[in-house]
Amino acid sequence: SGIKAIKLYAWEGPFKEKLLGLREEELVWVRQTLLYSLLNSVIYFSGPILVSLASFTTYSLMGYSLTADIAFPALALFNLLRFPILVLPMQIQNIINGKVSLKRLQDYLDAEDKQEPPAADLAPGEAVRVEKADFKWAVGAAGGGDSGAASQPVLRDVSLSIPRGQLVVVVGKVGSGKTSLLQAVLGEMACSHGKVATAGSFAFTAQEPWIRNASLRDNVLSNAPYDEERYKLALEACALGPDLDMLPAGDMSEIGEKGINLSGGQRHRVALARALYANADVYLLDDPLSAVDAHVGNHLFERCICGAMAGKTRVLVTHQTQFADSADMIYVMDDGMVTHSGTYSQLVDQGVEFSTLATSPARSEEGSGGQGGPDSAESGAEAGGGGAAGKGAESLGKLGGEGAKKGGKDRSGEIVKAEERARGRIKTEVYSSYLRAWGPMFLLPISLILFAFAERGLQVGQSAWLAVWSNGTQEDGSWRAVRYYLGVYACLGLGSLVLQASKAIFLVKGTINSSRELHSRFLNKVLRLPMSFFESQPTGRLLNRFAKDTESIDTQIASTLNSFISCVVTVIGSVAVILVVTPAVSVFLAPLLYLYYSIQTIFIAANRELKRLDRLGNSPIFGNFAESLRGVDTIRAFGLEDKFELMNSGLIDSSNQA
Numbered sequence: 001s002g003i004k005a006i007k008l009y010a011w012e013g014p015f016k017e018k019l020l021g022l023r024e025e026e027l028v029w030v031r032q033t034l035l036y037s038l039l040n041s042v043i044y045f046s047g048p049i050l051v052s053l054a055s056f057t058t059y060s061l062m063g064y065s066l067t068a069d070i071a072f073p074a075l076a077l078f079n080l081l082r083f084p085i086l087v088l089p090m091q092i093q094n095i096i097n098g099k100v101s102l103k104r105l106q107d108y109l110d111a112e113d114k115q116e117p118p119a120a121d122l123a124p125g126e127a128v129r130v131e132k133a134d135f136k137w138a139v140g141a142a143g144g145g146d147s148g149a150a151s152q153p154v155l156r157d158v159s160l161s162i163p164r165g166q167l168v169v170v171v172g173k174v175g176s177g178k179t180s181l182l183q184a185v186l187g188e189m190a191c192s193h194g195k196v197a198t199a200g201s202f203a204f205t206a207q208e209p210w211i212r213n214a215s216l217r218d219n220v221l222s223n224a225p226y227d228e229e230r231y232k233l234a235l236e237a238c239a240l241g242p243d244l245d246m247l248p249a250g251d252m253s254e255i256g257e258k259g260i261n262l263s264g265g266q267r268h269r270v271a272l273a274r275a276l277y278a279n280a281d282v283y284l285l286d287d288p289l290s291a292v293d294a295h296v297g298n299h300l301f302e303r304c305i306c307g308a309m310a311g312k313t314r315v316l317v318t319h320q321t322q323f324a325d326s327a328d329m330i331y332v333m334d335d336g337m338v339t340h341s342g343t344y345s346q347l348v349d350q351g352v353e354f355s356t357l358a359t360s361p362a363r364s365e366e367g368s369g370g371q372g373g374p375d376s377a378e379s380g381a382e383a384g385g386g387g388a389a390g391k392g393a394e395s396l397g398k399l400g401g402e403g404a405k406k407g408g409k410d411r412s413g414e415i416v417k418a419e420e421r422a423r424g425r426i427k428t429e430v431y432s433s434y435l436r437a438w439g440p441m442f443l444l445p446i447s448l449i450l451f452a453f454a455e456r457g458l459q460v461g462q463s464a465w466l467a468v469w470s471n472g473t474q475e476d477g478s479w480r481a482v483r484y485y486l487g488v489y490a491c492l493g494l495g496s497l498v499l500q501a502s503k504a505i506f507l508v509k510g511t512i513n514s515s516r517e518l519h520s521r522f523l524n525k526v527l528r529l530p531m532s533f534f535e536s537q538p539t540g541r542l543l544n545r546f547a548k549d550t551e552s553i554d555t556q557i558a559s560t561l562n563s564f565i566s567c568v569v570t571v572i573g574s575v576a577v578i579l580v581v582t583p584a585v586s587v588f589l590a591p592l593l594y595l596y597y598s599i600q601t602i603f604i605a606a607n608r609e610l611k612r613l614d615r616l617g618n619s620p621i622f623g624n625f626a627e628s629l630r631g632v633d634t635i636r637a638f639g640l641e642d643k644f645e646l647m648n649s650g651l652i653d654s655s656n657q658a
Helices: 003-010 012-061 070-078 082-109 180-186 216-223 228-237 243-247 264-278 294-308 321-326 344-349 365-368 375-379 386-396 430-435 438-475 481-527 531-536 539-581 583-630 632-638 642-658
Strands: 126-136 153-163 167-172 190-198 202-205 282-286 311-315 329-334 336-342
Touching: 003 012, 003 365, 012 070, 012 082, 012 264, 012 438, 012 481, 012 539, 070 438, 126 180, 126 311, 153 180, 153 311, 153 336, 167 180, 180 190, 180 202, 180 282, 180 311, 180 329, 180 632, 180 642, 202 632, 216 264, 216 481, 228 243, 228 294, 228 430, 264 282, 264 294, 264 311, 282 375, 294 321, 329 344, 336 344, 344 642, 375 386, 430 481, 438 539, 481 539, 531 632, 583 632, 632 642
Parallel strands: 167 311, 167 329, 202 282, 282 311
Antiparallel strands: 126 153, 126 190, 329 336
């Protein structure tokens, strides 16, 4: 989320080293997970070997003669034990994983909800009332209690009385608690003492405006029904008319995540237009005039705050104290307390020096934070000028993208393109790139395959030696002969177990190497990409790559590859033995192989596309969730919780369809 600052300060190297260090810590746990998982597989394959070895030894020590009609049926029964031996520890592992996941979720579910403060009694005509209240931020995080510093009140002994329909200005030095005061009124802070009461609906503009990855119109409407007259009024009052000319598709132009293609002033004006369009009873405006030029600030104050919002309750936090004399009531804050209150003339009489609370309009901030929004956009909105009104009215006539055609070229205004997915078969280069990441010259993959064939050879040798053993006991049933046959059988079985363990170690080593190498390449590539890439890529896509896809490389591919190699080698070995023993089977084998290949081709094609769709469905979920977290205070202020929950549920349902 801070990639722009990282690039501007050339911090790619230090951040890469820090991320790779965290990645190494993660790989330690990934290695342990893989070792335990592959140990389970070794136990699965070694079960019949150890059980048969112990059973045949005990049977021979009891003085019985081991014959073929006893040995091979027993061996078949032992092989049946493989499935329960494998499934039981897997289910235990799944239960443990589920318990851990439930515990982590339960910590959040058990966290204290946002508590409504004790209600004060609203007097007739009051919109907001706060009585001697103390507010603090922390109310207990998930999995932990209050910290000492966080449990201290941020606002102390606050008392407010805001009548309906009045303009209230809150001023104070930086860090005096002005933003916290608005959050307290919204109920985002815990009230440890005192009472709070509010009436009517709220609209809120944050100090750092929350802009969604949607069109400009959708950002202003914010899930409300479209009313053209009210919409045009909001755009004109917030001086957004000239900006429609700059945007490639007018108000239907897509706005990037966090308003990446808007300037700081444009983001504030879009947030202000959203609040105005909501037609709320109470407007809480957190310094919306800070990032605009002086004449644009005058336009916003006169046309929007004192114009379109006239008659509504407005609480304006600002450092632009030149507007203070227009307020019905002014509250001065310092160190988390309301130190003075009254009208402008009353506060001047009390000796309040407004010049010490003011900051000059930050012209330079207008271009910060985005590539769009040159200064000419702000300059076109002359406060109170007839030229600006005419230009704004002309621009507002191009709503719905009618002004998108410029120079004969139709521009859609899209920034974020639809996520592409591969089609057809997976290219050989993908497999080779993954295997090359295991180590130099494919040594680990080749060794893994050789170990698998050798292991299968020893298992076949065990069965063959068991036949020799059964025939030999008919000629010589002495203990010396039994010990000889038993010793060779045990060596073949233990050799197979050693190869299985070696294969597991090689597999873990190769998987960790590939995880480390591929993650490092991916991170290095992402850090070297230009800013234009991040402006057109939602955060959810990158999170999906670094989370879900990386997890697949870390854990899932290893077990899948192990099962694939074991299955292929087993099939090859079994078919080879059958063809040697019964060559006539080859007549029926060819049609069966063709039928199997045909079914397998259809299944893999369908399953591959479903997996791709499933991966694509995760990106919007991550993106929407991250976007919702960034604007959770705005969502709550506008009362949009249910709509965003429904939106998130719809994205999950779309993903689950795959």
